[in-house]
Amino acid sequence: MQTLIQKIRNSIILTSEAEEYIYSISKEKKVSKGEILIRQGQMVNKTFFVTQGSLRSFCVDKEGKEHTLQFAVTDWWISDFIAIYNHEPASLTVQSITDSVVIEFNFQKLAQIYLKFPEFELFQRKNLERHVVSLHKRILNQLQLSALERYNLFLEQYPNIEQHVPNYHIASYLGITQQSLSRVRAEKAKM
Amino acid sequence: MQTLIQKIRNSIILTSEAEEYIYSISKEKKVSKGEILIRQGQMVNKTFFVTQGSLRSFCVDKEGKEHTLQFAVTDWWISDFIAIYNHEPASLTVQSITDSVVIEFNFQKLAQIYLKFPEFELFQRKNLERHVVSLHKRILNQLQLSALERYNLFLEQYPNIEQHVPNYHIASYLGITQQSLSRVRAEKAKM
DNA sequence: ATTAAAAATTACCATATGGTAATAAATCTA
DNA sequence: TAGATTTATTACCATATGGTAATTTTTAAT
Numbered sequence: 312m313q314t315l316i317q318k319i320r321n322s323i324i325l326t327s328e329a330e331e332y333i334y335s336i337s338k339e340k341k342v343s344k345g346e347i348l349i350r351q352g353q354m355v356n357k358t359f360f361v362t363q364g365s366l367r368s369f370c371v372d373k374e375g376k377e378h379t380l381q382f383a384v385t386d387w388w389i390s391d392f393i394a395i396y397n398h399e400p401a402s403l404t405v406q407s408i409t410d411s412v413v414i415e416f417n418f419q420k421l422a423q424i425y426l427k428f429p430e431f432e433l434f435q436r437k438n439l440e441r442h443v444v445s446l447h448k449r450i451l452n453q454l455q456l457s458a459l460e461r462y463n464l465f466l467e468q469y470p471n472i473e474q475h476v477p478n479y480h481i482a483s484y485l486g487i488t489q490q491s492l493s494r495v496r497a498e499k500a501k502m
Numbered sequence: 503m504q505t506l507i508q509k510i511r512n513s514i515i516l517t518s519e520a521e522e523y524i525y526s527i528s529k530e531k532k533v534s535k536g537e538i539l540i541r542q543g544q545m546v547n548k549t550f551f552v553t554q555g556s557l558r559s560f561c562v563d564k565e566g567k568e569h570t571l572q573f574a575v576t577d578w579w580i581s582d583f584i585a586i587y588n589h590e591p592a593s594l595t596v597q598s599i600t601d602s603v604v605i606e607f608n609f610q611k612l613a614q615i616y617l618k619f620p621e622f623e624l625f626q627r628k629n630l631e632r633h634v635v636s637l638h639k640r641i642l643n644q645l646q647l648s649a650l651e652r653y654n655l656f657l658e659q660y661p662n663i664e665q666h667v668p669n670y671h672i673a674s675y676l677g678i679t680q681q682s683l684s685r686v687r688a689e690k691a692k693m
Numbered sequence: 694a695t696t697a698a699a700a701a702t703t704a705c706c707a708t709a710t711g712g713t714a715a716t717a718a719a720t721c722t723a
Numbered sequence: 724t725a726g727a728t729t730t731a732t733t734a735c736c737a738t739a740t741g742g743t744a745a746t747t748t749t750t751a752a753t
Contacts, residue, residue, distance in 0.1 A: 370642055378645035380638060396635045402642075425624070432623035433616070439630035444587045446637040447571060451561055451593075453644055454569035454677045458740075477700060486645045491740055493702050649710075668730060682710055684732050 312339060314386060315360050315414060322434040329428040336420040342366075342407040348415075349391055349405035356418045358390040359383075364411025365475055368403045369483065379484035382408075382472060388438070390418070409475045453486060459495050461485045503530060505577060506551050506605060513625040520619040527611040533557075533598040539606075540582055540596035547609045549581040550574075555602025556666055559594045560674065570675035573599075573660060573667070579629070581609070600666045644677060650686045652676045 316333070319325050339362075342348065349355055351371060359366070361383050368389055369379040380403060383389035391403040395418055407413075424431045452461055462485060466473060473481070478496070479489035487495075507524075510516050530553075533539065540546055542562060550557070552574045559580055560570040571594060574580035582594040586609055598604075615622045643652055653676060657664065664672070669687070670680035678686075 370646070372646040376646070378642060380642055380645075392631075393635050393638050396631060425627075429620065429623070432620070432627055436616075436623055436627050436630065439627065439634060440583075440587060443630060443633055443637065444584050446634065446641065447584050449641060450637065450644070451569060451571055453641070454571075454674075455561070455563045455567070479700075483645075487739095488741055489701075490703085490742080494740085497702075670730075678709095679711055680731075681712080681733085685710085688732075 312337075312362065312414060314362055318386060319434055322437050323430045326428070329424075329430070332424065332427060336424075337414045337416050340413050340415045342411050342413060344407060344410050346407045347404060348407065348413070349401050349403065351401050351404045353401055355391050355394045355401045358388060358395075358416045358418050358421060359405070359413040360416070361385055361387050361389065362412045362414060364407065364409040364413075365472060366405060366407045366411060366413070367476075367480060367484075368405045369480075370403050377480075377483050378486075379480055382469060382476070382480075382484065384469070384472060408480070458485060458487045458491060459499065462492065462495050462499075503528075503553065503605060505553055509577060510625055513628050514621045516621075517619070520615075520621070523615065523618060527615075528605045528607050531604050531606045533602050533604060535598060535601050537598045538595060539598065539604070540592050540594065542592050542595045544592055546582050546585045546592045549579060549586075549607045549609050549612060550596070550604040551607070552576055552578050552580065553603045553605060555598065555600040555604075556663060557596060557598050557602060557604070558667075558671060558675075559596045560671075561594050568671075568674050569677075570671055573663060573671075573675065575660070575663060599671070649676060649678045649682060650690065653683065653686050653690070 312334075316325065316330065319333075337360075340359075342364075348359060348366070349357065349368075363385060365382060365384045366389050367379050367383065368381045368391065369377045371377055381389060389405055391401045391405065393399075393403070394401045425435070452464060456464065462481070465481060465485060469476075478492055482489045482492035485492065503525075507516065507521065510524075528551075533555075539550060539557070540548065540559075554576060556573060556575045557580050558570050558574065559572045559582065560568045562568055572580060580596055582592045582596065584590075584594070585592045616626070643655060647655065653672070656672060656676060660667075669683055673680045673683035676683065
């Protein structure tokens with residue numbers, strides 16, 4: 312929890328009232344490997360801040376194949392923003408990849424923070440700006456890089472995740488099959 | 503310009519002082535087809551709001567191939583947010599696809615609006631939230647849909663753009679070559 | 694330590710998409 | 724309207740990635 316508070320203080324001045332409010336609407340939660348926090352098809356009203364471990368969000372297509380939208384490691388937020396924004400059932404599943412610790416927020420209560428403590432608008436705008444930039448980069452990478460290049464970039468961006476995340480999850484993030492990733496890794500090893 | 507003012511009023515209460523400030527930091531600009539507003543490699547300090555016509559942002563990879571990140575039609579913003587956010591030269595080119603009218607903002611002056619008129623934080627947060635959701639969808643579509651499915655979705659999302667935008671731009675947005683798009687269209691026509 | 698389960702690799706062939714090039718169609722311009 | 728230019732299509736073959744399935748390796752459980 313201290314890590315989140317610190318993160319907030321990096322953007323804005325956090326009053327003790329606001330800090331108290333944050334504590335009042337959140338709770339720390341230990342989740343074990345494989346546990347599902349948001350399930351595709353169900354209504355979503357939670358957002359999670361990761362303090363330990365790693366999680367991912369993914370959708371399952373009509374053929375049953377999984378596609379990973381996001382990996383979340385320490386200090387990242389994860390939820391199904393599409394569902395929350397559109398007030399519709401989750402199109403994503405959020406699952407813990409390792410034993411993890413998250414801070415769970417009720418989304419509606421979290422949304423009220425902007426009314427009660429308007430300084431959080433700035434905090435959130437900064438978060439969203441950063442997020443938009445990383446999504447733009449992801450899209451450009453997907454458009455112009457080969458599977459090998461995308462994999463190398465992934466290893467740079469998530470230097471420690473490889474030990475914890477099975478390759479087929481990485482493949483589903485990169486937009487290739489696990490077999491293709493395996494081939495890519497074999498080629499890479501040769502070089 | 504009225505369309506932007508109206509858009510702002512949909513989110514927040516716009517004081518006359520704020521409205522005046524907006525006028526003072528912006529200028530309407532007519533741009534003709536093919537004109538380049540931001541050039542890859544140069545420093546960026548402008549953001550554009552489209553009131554008429556359509557534009558696109560794209561990068562050119564090492565082999566000279568273009569990859570379209572975004573199409574912007576009436577009521578959309580376009581710039582190179584990666585460059586602005588990271589204070590680095592443009593990685594994108596922003597080009598007018600048709601004769602268009604845009605409102606040009608100096609980005610630094612626009613950024614000051616949050617200090618002068620904090621209500622704009624809410625306005626921008628809403629914009630960014632909507633944008634994040636559409637980017638999440640785009641990534642999921644890219645991961646799970648075939649070229650044909652992505653093309654059909656594109657036609658739904660940009661129902662009128664097809665008449666104005668050459669197919670090779672659409673192809674570069676979908677992540678395929680123009681020849682592949684042509685094949686996809688031929689198959690589609692058969693059905 | 695042994696067994697079972699999960700994950701990763703490899704091989705084979707299938708398929709979608711890419712690249713080059715030629716042609717056709719559409720659009721622009723004088 | 725004629726000619727030039729741009730855009731789109733098509734054909735051919737090449738290549739990257741997908742799908743199925745068998746095998747090996749790693750991890751987890753008893």
